[in-house]
Amino acid sequence: MADVQERRTDFGPPHYEQFLPPIIKENYGKWKYHEILKPGVMVHVSETGDKLFTIRAASPRLVCIDKIRDYCDLADKYCDGYLRFTSRHNVEFLLTKHENIEPLVADLKKLGHPIGGMGNSITSIVHTQGWVHCHSAATDASGIVKSVMDDLSEYFENMKLPGKLRIALACCLNMCGAVHCSDIAILGIHRRPPRTDHTRVKAMCEIPSVSASCPTAAIRPATVDGRASVEVIEERCMYCANCFTVCPAMPMADPLNDGVSIWIGGKVSNARSEPTFSKLAIPFIPNNPPRWPEVTQAVRGLVELWASNANKYERMGEWINRIGWPKFFRMSGIEFQKEHIDDFKHAGLTYKRSTHLTF
Amino acid sequence: MADVQERRTDFGPPHYEQFLPPIIKENYGKWKYHEILKPGVMVHVSETGDKLFTIRAASPRLVCIDKIRDYCDLADKYCDGYLRFTSRHNVEFLLTKHENIEPLVADLKKLGHPIGGMGNSITSIVHTQGWVHCHSAATDASGIVKSVMDDLSEYFENMKLPGKLRIALACCLNMCGAVHCSDIAILGIHRRPPRTDHTRVKAMCEIPSVSASCPTAAIRPATVDGRASVEVIEERCMYCANCFTVCPAMPMADPLNDGVSIWIGGKVSNARSEPTFSKLAIPFIPNNPPRWPEVTQAVRGLVELWASNANKYERMGEWINRIGWPKFFRMSGIEFQKEHIDDFKHAGLTYKRSTHLTF
Amino acid sequence: MADLPKTPLLDELESGPFPSFVSEIKRAAEKNDMSKDLLGQLEQSYREKIGHWKHGGIVGVMGYGGGVIGRYSDLPKEWPNISHFHTMRINHPSGWFYTSKSLREICNIWEKHGSGLTNMHGSTGDIILLGTTTDHLEPVFEELGKIDFDIGGSGSDLRTPSCCCGQARCEWACYDTMALTYDLTMHYQDELHRPAFPYKFKFKMSGCPNDCVASIARSDMSIIGTWRDSIQIDQDAVREYADKGMDIRSDVIGNCPAKCMDFDGKELHIENSYCVRCMHCINVMPKALRPGKDKGATVLLGSKAPIVEGAMLSSVLIPFWKLEPPYSDLKEIVDNIWDVWCEDGKARERVGEFIQRVGLGNFLDAIGLEPVAEMVAHPRENPYVFYEDYFEEGDEEEEEKG
Amino acid sequence: MADLPKTPLLDELESGPFPSFVSEIKRAAEKNDMSKDLLGQLEQSYREKIGHWKHGGIVGVMGYGGGVIGRYSDLPKEWPNISHFHTMRINHPSGWFYTSKSLREICNIWEKHGSGLTNMHGSTGDIILLGTTTDHLEPVFEELGKIDFDIGGSGSDLRTPSCCCGQARCEWACYDTMALTYDLTMHYQDELHRPAFPYKFKFKMSGCPNDCVASIARSDMSIIGTWRDSIQIDQDAVREYADKGMDIRSDVIGNCPAKCMDFDGKELHIENSYCVRCMHCINVMPKALRPGKDKGATVLLGSKAPIVEGAMLSSVLIPFWKLEPPYSDLKEIVDNIWDVWCEDGKARERVGEFIQRVGLGNFLDAIGLEPVAEMVAHPRENPYVFYEDYFEEGDEEEEEKG
Ligand code: SRM
Ligand code: SRM
Ligand code: SRM
Ligand code: SRM
Ligand code: SF4
Ligand code: SF4
Ligand code: SF4
Ligand code: SF4
Numbered sequence A, B: 001m002a003d004v005q006e007r008r009t010d011f012g013p014p015h016y017e018q019f020l021p022p023i024i025k026e027n028y029g030k031w032k033y034h035e036i037l038k039p040g041v042m043v044h045v046s047e048t049g050d051k052l053f054t055i056r057a058a059s060p061r062l063v064c065i066d067k068i069r070d071y072c073d074l075a076d077k078y079c080d081g082y083l084r085f086t087s088r089h090n091v092e093f094l095l096t097k098h099e100n101i102e103p104l105v106a107d108l109k110k111l112g113h114p115i116g117g118m119g120n121s122i123t124s125i126v127h128t129q130g131w132v133h134c135h136s137a138a139t140d141a142s143g144i145v146k147s148v149m150d151d152l153s154e155y156f157e158n159m160k161l162p163g164k165l166r167i168a169l170a171c172c173l174n175m176c177g178a179v180h181c182s183d184i185a186i187l188g189i190h191r192r193p194p195r196t197d198h199t200r201v202k203a204m205c206e207i208p209s210v211s212a213s214c215p216t217a218a219i220r221p222a223t224v225d226g227r228a229s230v231e232v233i234e235e236r237c238m239y240c241a242n243c244f245t246v247c248p249a250m251p252m253a254d255p256l257n258d259g260v261s262i263w264i265g266g267k268v269s270n271a272r273s274e275p276t277f278s279k280l281a282i283p284f285i286p287n288n289p290p291r292w293p294e295v296t297q298a299v300r301g302l303v304e305l306w307a308s309n310a311n312k313y314e315r316m317g318e319w320i321n322r323i324g325w326p327k328f329f330r331m332s333g334i335e336f337q338k339e340h341i342d343d344f345k346h347a348g349l350t351y352k353r354s355t356h357l358t359f
Numbered sequence C, D: 001m002a003d004l005p006k007t008p009l010l011d012e013l014e015s016g017p018f019p020s021f022v023s024e025i026k027r028a029a030e031k032n033d034m035s036k037d038l039l040g041q042l043e044q045s046y047r048e049k050i051g052h053w054k055h056g057g058i059v060g061v062m063g064y065g066g067g068v069i070g071r072y073s074d075l076p077k078e079w080p081n082i083s084h085f086h087t088m089r090i091n092h093p094s095g096w097f098y099t100s101k102s103l104r105e106i107c108n109i110w111e112k113h114g115s116g117l118t119n120m121h122g123s124t125g126d127i128i129l130l131g132t133t134t135d136h137l138e139p140v141f142e143e144l145g146k147i148d149f150d151i152g153g154s155g156s157d158l159r160t161p162s163c164c165c166g167q168a169r170c171e172w173a174c175y176d177t178m179a180l181t182y183d184l185t186m187h188y189q190d191e192l193h194r195p196a197f198p199y200k201f202k203f204k205m206s207g208c209p210n211d212c213v214a215s216i217a218r219s220d221m222s223i224i225g226t227w228r229d230s231i232q233i234d235q236d237a238v239r240e241y242a243d244k245g246m247d248i249r250s251d252v253i254g255n256c257p258a259k260c261m262d263f264d265g266k267e268l269h270i271e272n273s274y275c276v277r278c279m280h281c282i283n284v285m286p287k288a289l290r291p292g293k294d295k296g297a298t299v300l301l302g303s304k305a306p307i308v309e310g311a312m313l314s315s316v317l318i319p320f321w322k323l324e325p326p327y328s329d330l331k332e333i334v335d336n337i338w339d340v341w342c343e344d345g346k347a348r349e350r351v352g353e354f355i356q357r358v359g360l361g362n363f364l365d366a367i368g369l370e371p372v373a374e375m376v377a378h379p380r381e382n383p384y385v386f387y388e389d390y391f392e393e394g395d396e397e398e399e400e401k402g
């Protein structure tokens, strides 16, 4: 115990100040306005007249240490060693010298990192672990993200969209990618009830917690082959996997039935309209690695439908809100199905309670 | 039984056609447009060129047969005997002769029935039985209605409001006046749990139905003084009286604690915005017969606040929606209290889930 | 007849510009003892701030299970003439149109057999004959029958359907509300008179989205007229409104919820495929704009007052139907709904509550209707989807299993 | 080191314009056996369409209850080097600013002790060191400590707080997001490192309502900058935008949700008492408009992903606070919230779910905060009000009873 006492703990992260370039320290809180000079390049102008240039480059988020060292080399070469990452996992280089912009852009391109994701564009996809690291995954994360962004890279590199479009991916309903408020969300889903391993439940899981974990009360304690275990009422199960989270003996993953669903129209910012949740667009697309062509195609279709019909500044959900979901379904050709109808707690409030309809 | 067989039953209401004046029969479905000529008087013009004039007069709804006979006399005198009532219980006289308008208006005024309730006005209050006929009432209906309309009669007789304003009153939470979607709703409320008469529960009520009737599960079967009865968990009771509806041995009425609450911003029409529920404005005003001055004053305050601040065509709720509820509370001087915060089923969805705030 | 009781409190409600219900009761009380005692008991209620009616028992006319509300005073000694004071609900004619002749006949019957007090009308739409005793119920029924007035609904039955005046007096009615109301009322006489549902069921018909009978808020089935094609525009009349000072941009276009209108000062343009048929522009320019020509109605389901599960508004079931006699498509869907609700509904569970309990998707399956996007304001936000089928290992050709 | 496993499926993900995670894993695999086996197992997952990780056990560094995610392959025979493959969550510096020096030091440590793979960053904001074995955890912690990097959160504890770059690089930041994030992180080290809550708790700070860290959707406490006074307008700059072709009426005013703006061609007028601080007009005219000068933040509570009660957005708790160091008012409210939630919250119940279960009004009582209208989108629609007091007969002076 003496060891533990002496050990330095709870010292927290390093103070951010030591990582700020001098121009930021001097102009902290004094920025006046910014301008996007071209896709992926912006300048912030201070009340003091100082200018800070930012170059944003795409990142796969899953990066090896040698790649980080590449970033460091570029930061040393052009930015006095200063760089940052964004809340959507892109890497940003902070420059004070205008003349360094083009050479850095060129070097980044050489490294295979497109420049963009600013303004009215599609920036990198917020995503999760998938088959790379998580036990819960109903699909892979990085593979779909790579495929979708390959397909949409023009929209990362230009600013021709009506507004920002945010895509997110989560590989299971835990939604670590927080896809619940995205313009387009790709969500890994299971579609069959857990297959309980009754020989392991008693040993590995706390039976009352398992029963309590189910949002639809589909699980009850049961004795199976003389063993204390649980029973799943299959008709009540909507495959959320919360039981698996608390009990490893109830695996959900299943190659035949796992896949993704696509959700749209959510947003986070308070700009114009209030933040809102994403809504179900496509209930199910089977996993089709390595490039999930049906998913990339569906996403592109949605992006293009929005891009060619929305008004300026209208986010995906704002556009659909204006025209109404029935019209969206007609325009997109997506078939409206029973799955689209909410049947969880607040379902009644999602029914159409007016005659405001288009024909 | 032979009697019953021979007896004429299930013949339904008389066919409406026999009650339609000839001009309506001839122009049925052919009306082209209408115009409000002055408060309470409108003309409908047909594609055939025919014109039908309508005069709308206020009614207390609770009318004695001699008053109905008065109406009949006027209809005979000016309208070939044709008249109708409206969905808000006003009486309408249907004229073909323009020259009959003024004399009829004069006769109606003589009878003490103001003309109006059309266009951007306040029409009669939809209401219920109250102490006149219902066992459930937490307040009277007709008395408050009379007092409020006396106070607001100028708005019945002119058309100077931004839009229509619909007031409704229900004397208990059963809401026979359907006050749940009104610009201003006056709602009788109890504020103390039922006082169970344990000597009568067993005989008068079905105990399982009584327990099941409670929306908040506040009632459970119990043996009291050796008798099968029910027990009310008082902290869980929100005084809805649903238990009393199914069980007469659980009376709610209580002179000390009954009174009215005021709800605003609901609407029914699909014009502009979708139909929407009324929301709680004033949690409680004690019963103060015969004229409920606090209620009439509160209603007038709300009408005038809306009238002097809303845009043209903006119903009460549309106006508040535009400016936000916090601003409404500031402007009205009504104190925001715990009671205003929803805590029923969908409460979470009524919380302010954005930073769209005014200061 | 004795003097009227002293009513100092109620007397205060006889002054003021609005017609007074107290004066009505007094006028009736002049010649009717029931009304006289009602006046007395009501004064006592005003004094004590509490009602004096007892929970009603079941009373009615022979062969009918509803239509009469039993009512008893809890002060029968003080007010013996209203110790029994039942209400009769009489099915009004569609649209509440009358002749003076028919009204006088009703008055005469009620003079003979009741308090002489009425509600014209009750909030469901019935003629309310307010206050009589059990022994008078059957005679009233018999005499009303002679002038073709039948009893309305109460209890767990179909309630008296009602409607706006529609095509009789309104240029906007998109279907014949009065005809449909009459037809349904006649077709469902048995359901109206003999309670056999889990709870009450109400129909209300409005001719257009202005919904002048509050159907979307107050009826289990709300039938609201609308149109599918384009709003009819008379451009000359539009210009006339503009010339007369209407600010078309802010008053009309600025309030269009679909933001689908445009006015260049000369022509009004409406992008009809975006129009949500809200009526606003038509309401403010009735001489220039009219609903389209391809008319029909939207059928919605489920509204009700708050008890028990909270108030509900009706929601779309059929986005558009032409609704022409004999209305067989509508009746078929109504029958299916009642079958399912009667089979699986709980006691005192309105159809709207029932749908929310079983889920709209399952309800549609049960009544045999395909889901369409018009039924929802938006698709689900939660990922708790009950996918209907999954594959089993070894399924040939990846067929789906139930 | 042996050859890389054959990965025909993954190889297809190396082409295309976007940077490839497969290339990253391969580059690491060149010199690291863990990464090599990861590549092999991942290819197998791609072939079989299923993950190959087992439910994690509890592993960690001494004295800490969180920050490490235990992970084991379910194919340890085939891929022995990843039979253990734990993740370490390292608390990033506020705003994700680095020097190349500090990043290189982290890389060196991870080269020695882990797979050489990272996430820059995890979705909560941590530096994710992806894959090591239990015996390396303590050494990594020790070496990181030397360069002042501590471990982040996991399990039922405070999670690593994160924020937008705020005043460091944004003209709109209404408070110092990075300072607050650092301060809270330091102040709550114990809560961050030793799980003692019913479930996880996240803070996210955004400098303005654009909410660039998605705080309103992804954190139990969302702290979002705003202002109380008037938007600062530079009318010359407004005219410049107009001259350069911006359609101020449709692009700016037409999108204002409060409909509180007006432009006469020369001056832009904003009725600030109606403005809801949505940022739109400022976003599109950054040179002309700026947030007001009386700045602070709105504090919101309760957002989370869907499991169990459905996804939630945070809702307003404090409409406006100045938020200046030492932030004692904020910490006091946080402490009160945690006390109440720890006392009465159920296991795995997020604070947002807890509030909905006990009711916002009761929750406010418990944490000692007055209800204000800003907390709700609108007052209740149902009449099911729990009035707090009622009068008993005989109460003197009509005093209220509890
Ligand atoms: C760097 C970053 C913050 C950080 O500390 O990391 C950032 C930086 C800026 N954001 Fe952001 N936002 C960043 C994530 C976000 C997010 C969060 C997210 O996407 O998960 C949002 C909320 C998204 C949503 O609503 O779903 C976000 C919503 C906005 C908005 C509102 C857009 C809208 O119309 O809804 C603006 C305003 C604008 O662009 O006009 C904005 C504006 C800006 C400005 C212009 C602010 C400024 O003056 O510096 C910055 C550059 C804009 C750009 O990229 O176009 N930023 N911004 C994040 C970059 C992510 C990336 O790599 O792409
Ligand atoms: C007579 C009546 C129908 C009936 O069959 O009995 C009726 C008749 C008309 N209504 Fe209505 N409405 C009648 C109850 C309603 C109701 C129901 C209610 O109040 O309970 C509503 C829904 C109210 C609500 O939304 O809460 C209603 C919402 C409208 C509207 C939409 C107003 C709005 O802006 O929201 C219009 C359009 C307008 O007036 O511009 C309208 C328009 C009309 C027109 C102009 C239709 C026409 O062309 O004939 C009629 C005369 C208007 C007037 O009174 O200003 N009528 N109208 C009802 C008269 C009640 C009364 O005595 O005052
Ligand atoms: C007479 C009338 C009020 C009036 O003064 O106009 C009325 C009176 C009563 N209603 Fe009602 N309701 C009347 C229209 C309504 C309406 C309005 C409507 O139909 O448009 C509603 C709201 C709409 C709805 O159906 O949800 C309504 C919702 C209720 C409820 C709550 C039902 C619910 O599902 O939430 C009850 C309670 C019950 O059914 O046990 C109720 C019960 C009652 C009872 C029978 C009291 C009881 O607990 O048994 C009342 C008898 C009063 C009496 O002594 O005369 N009444 N009731 C209306 C019927 C007159 C008519 O036939 O024309
Ligand atoms: C690593 C990370 C995903 C990523 O690739 O970035 C992650 C990974 C996991 N999350 Fe998460 N969550 C991560 C951010 C999130 C977020 C996003 C955020 O914080 O902004 C969310 C949604 C926001 C929220 O908190 O609600 C999130 C919501 C969950 C949930 C659902 C919690 C809920 O209350 O609904 C679970 C399930 C649980 O806690 O048991 C979960 C559980 C998990 C577990 C621990 C799996 C489990 O069942 O125990 C995952 C471990 C994966 C692995 O093997 O590495 N993770 N998780 C993120 C943390 C990295 C970091 O520290 O920076
Ligand atoms: S979303 Fe699910 S599968 Fe993906 S990392 Fe989070 S918990 Fe794991
Ligand atoms: S997957 Fe979800 S719904 Fe199904 S049994 Fe498990 S916890 Fe219940
Ligand atoms: S609202 Fe209540 S008290 Fe009034 S008539 Fe209806 S049931 Fe009776
Ligand atoms: S009044 Fe309502 S809440 Fe109270 S016990 Fe009766 S049914 Fe329950």
Ligand code: SF4
Binding pocket: C164, C165, C166, C167, C170, C171, C172, C173, C174, C206, C207, C208, C209, C210, C211, C212, C213
């Ligand atoms: S609902 Fe429409 S059709 Fe019927 S009266 Fe009202 S405005 Fe006319």
Ligand code: SF4
Binding pocket: B272, C255, C256, C257, C258, C259, C260, C261, C270, C274, C275, C276, C277, C278, C279, C280, C281, C282
């Ligand atoms: S009816 Fe309503 S939605 Fe349609 S054009 Fe007119 S105002 Fe717009």
Ligand code: SF4
Binding pocket: D164, D165, D166, D167, D170, D171, D172, D173, D174, D206, D207, D208, D209, D210, D211, D212, D213
């Ligand atoms: S949230 Fe606001 S202050 Fe922070 S980076 Fe985004 S725009 Fe700037």
Ligand code: SF4
Binding pocket: A272, D252, D255, D256, D257, D258, D259, D260, D261, D270, D274, D275, D276, D277, D278, D279, D280, D281, D282
């Ligand atoms: S910040 Fe938003 S609400 Fe305020 S004036 Fe600008 S656009 Fe309007």
